[in-house]
Amino acid sequence: xSTTSHIQTLSEExxxxxxxxxxxxxKVKISPTAIAEALNNNPAxxxxxxxxxxxxxxxxxxxxxxxxxTEKGKKIALLIIRKHRLWEVFLLEKLEYSxxxxxxxxxxxxxxxxxxxxxxxxxxxxxxQYDPHGDPIPSASGEMADIYKTILSEVAEGKACQVxxxxxxxxxxxxxxxxxxxxxGTKVLLIExxxxxxxxxxxIKSGPNTTxxxxxxxxxxxxx
Amino acid sequence: xSTTSHIQTLSEExxxxxxxxxxxxxKVKISPTAIAEALNNNPAxxxxxxxxxxxxxxxxxxxxxxxxxTEKGKKIALLIIRKHRLWEVFLLEKLEYSxxxxxxxxxxxxxxxxxxxxxxxxxxxxxxQYDPHGDPIPSASGEMADIYKTILSEVAEGKACQVxxxxxxxxxxxxxxxxxxxxxGTKVLLIExxxxxxxxxxxIKSGPNTTxxxxxxxxxxxxx
DNA sequence: TACAAAAATTAGTCATACCTAATAATGTTT
DNA sequence: AAACATTATTAGGTATGACTAATTTTTGTA
Ligand SMILES: [Mn+2]
Ligand SMILES: [Mn+2]
Ligand SMILES: [Mn+2]
Ligand SMILES: [Mn+2]
Numbered sequence: 001x002s003t004t005s006h007i008q009t010l011s012e013e014x015x016x017x018x019x020x021x022x023x024x025x026x027k028v029k030i031s032p033t034a035i036a037e038a039l040n041n042n043p044a045x046x047x048x049x050x051x052x053x054x055x056x057x058x059x060x061x062x063x064x065x066x067x068x069x070t071e072k073g074k075k076i077a078l079l080i081i082r083k084h085r086l087w088e089v090f091l092l093e094k095l096e097y098s099x100x101x102x103x104x105x106x107x108x109x110x111x112x113x114x115x116x117x118x119x120x121x122x123x124x125x126x127x128x129q130y131d132p133h134g135d136p137i138p139s140a141s142g143e144m145a146d147i148y149k150t151i152l153s154e155v156a157e158g159k160a161c162q163v164x165x166x167x168x169x170x171x172x173x174x175x176x177x178x179x180x181x182x183x184x185g186t187k188v189l190l191i192e193x194x195x196x197x198x199x200x201x202x203x204i205k206s207g208p209n210t211t212x213x214x215x216x217x218x219x220x221x222x223x224x
Numbered sequence: 225x226s227t228t229s230h231i232q233t234l235s236e237e238x239x240x241x242x243x244x245x246x247x248x249x250x251k252v253k254i255s256p257t258a259i260a261e262a263l264n265n266n267p268a269x270x271x272x273x274x275x276x277x278x279x280x281x282x283x284x285x286x287x288x289x290x291x292x293x294t295e296k297g298k299k300i301a302l303l304i305i306r307k308h309r310l311w312e313v314f315l316l317e318k319l320e321y322s323x324x325x326x327x328x329x330x331x332x333x334x335x336x337x338x339x340x341x342x343x344x345x346x347x348x349x350x351x352x353q354y355d356p357h358g359d360p361i362p363s364a365s366g367e368m369a370d371i372y373k374t375i376l377s378e379v380a381e382g383k384a385c386q387v388x389x390x391x392x393x394x395x396x397x398x399x400x401x402x403x404x405x406x407x408x409g410t411k412v413l414l415i416e417x418x419x420x421x422x423x424x425x426x427x428i429k430s431g432p433n434t435t436x437x438x439x440x441x442x443x444x445x446x447x448x
Numbered sequence: 449t450a451c452a453a454a455a456a457t458t459a460g461t462c463a464t465a466c467c468t469a470a471t472a473a474t475g476t477t478t
Numbered sequence: 479a480a481a482c483a484t485t486a487t488t489a490g491g492t493a494t495g496a497c498t499a500a501t502t503t504t505t506g507t508a
Contacts, residue, residue, distance in 0.1 A: 011465065032486060045466055047487060052464095064473065064486060095344040108336045114329050120319040235495065256456060269496055271457060276494095288456060288504065 010111050013080050015049055020077035029066025082138040084110035085131035086121045092132045100174035134165025134184050153217035155190045161222035168219040234335050237304050239273055244301035253290025306362040308334035309355035310345045316356045324398035358389030358408050377441035379414045385446035392443040
């Protein structure tokens with residue numbers, strides 16, 4: 001990732017990151033309302049900031065036409081995401097934080113500025129490919145692996161899959177996973193789908209059958 | 225260090241830190257002007273902030289009477305300093321930054337908030353006692369070792385001493401030190417003081433004699 | 449003690465990043 | 479195509495933490 005030596009404010013960085021993520025998920029046009037929702041602020045504030053980001057040539061935007069990152073904006077967004085995910089690995093593996101604690105601290109750490117930091121951290125951690133939630137870590141040159149995840153509820157009966165992440169990152173969900181002994185990389189076999197309430201019967205690590213709810217299966221990301 | 229769960233802004237934290245440091249160095253009353261100088265801003269801004277810090281019961285302050293940290297303020301200041309110095313050790317030892325690069329990054333990292341962070345980092349680093357500039361790291365309970373440093377220019381002729389830190393942390397000074405092969409722990413013998421311009425003749429690591437300026441000797445902290 | 453210099457404080461602005469309320473533009477129904 | 483609903487934008491404000499330019503207040507010296 002090249003030294004984009006012109007420094008962004010913390011707020012600008014958060015906008016760029018959110019715009020990047022929204023662009024990945026929903027292929028449709030990115031609206032002020034969607035951005036406001038993601039940032040937990042309001043659409044009027046977003047429009048203010050969008051003007052500023054246009055001035056700085058970090059996004060393209062015309063009234064009511066939706067937002068797109070420029071190459072420059074995308075580069076910065078990917079660097080923030082790279083730092084966020086690398087710091088999460090650091091917090092989990094080196095400082096022994098748990099799966100559910102790392103995100104909030106990484107939200108702060110991702111904004112530490114230093115041209116060498118991401119690469120030094122990457123090296124120190126042994127060039128990890130994925131963060132603790134199964135999300136790919138963008139490379140130094142800004143490439144991000146596109147792992148194709150599905151939710152557990154979309155896997156067919158009889159198929160095996162591997163856990164790569166979670167959609168819901170709430171403490172209660174992560175703690176339930178811990179209780180079930182499910183983590184990143186865990187092998188899950190989908191035994192049966194119950195039509196009545198869409199519950200799903202699975203076998204974890206070839207162990208005994210367990211039944212999980214539809215809500216549960218909607219929030220567990222897997223790779224077939 | 226107890227969980228002072230009420231969170232300060234980045235600005236407030238920098239003020240508390242500066243006030244703490246000024247109180248250590250100069251035993252006299254701490255003035256708005258001195259604070260402004262340390263923060264590179266102006267006395268009027270300082271007075272504004274002092275009012276805010278009084279409201280929050282982090283300092284004691286009456287017009288023109290000088291500033292003092294309250295116990296609460298001191299605790300926070302020491303936690304910031306603890307985090308700053310621990311992060312410096314991390315950056316030097318784990319990420320392989322050099323002596324002169326760590327300070328600026330630690331200025332940012334010291335403001336990362338999480339109740340467990342300082343202690344986890346401390347443990348990960350093996351409970352270091354000193355930072356890369358020879359400054360003591362405050363303990364988890366907010367105790368800070370009081371190493372008594374002198375500047376090289378106050379050492380008597382014929383006396384040996386050990387480098388424990390620097391007063392000036394500028395890149396040019398630190399690079400000059402590197403060139404002279406002086407680092408933390410280096411043994412220095414004071415051979416002679418030249419009356420004419422107060423230059424000082426020293427021997428580094430029992431090597432050949434070298435002459436350094438008064439300005440140099442004023443900025444090198446040693447322990448006899 | 450008086451008076452000048454220095455230091456501290458107040459008054460009045462400014463930029464950033466938010467907000468609410470009002471208005472305008474766009475989209476969806478009938 | 480008109481009416482209504484939704485979404486976006488503008489207008490006008492607020493809090494924070496800076497600043498500059500007065501105006502005290504304090505201090506040091508004559
Ligand atoms: Mn995260
Ligand atoms: Mn430092
Ligand atoms: Mn700082
Ligand atoms: Mn230091």
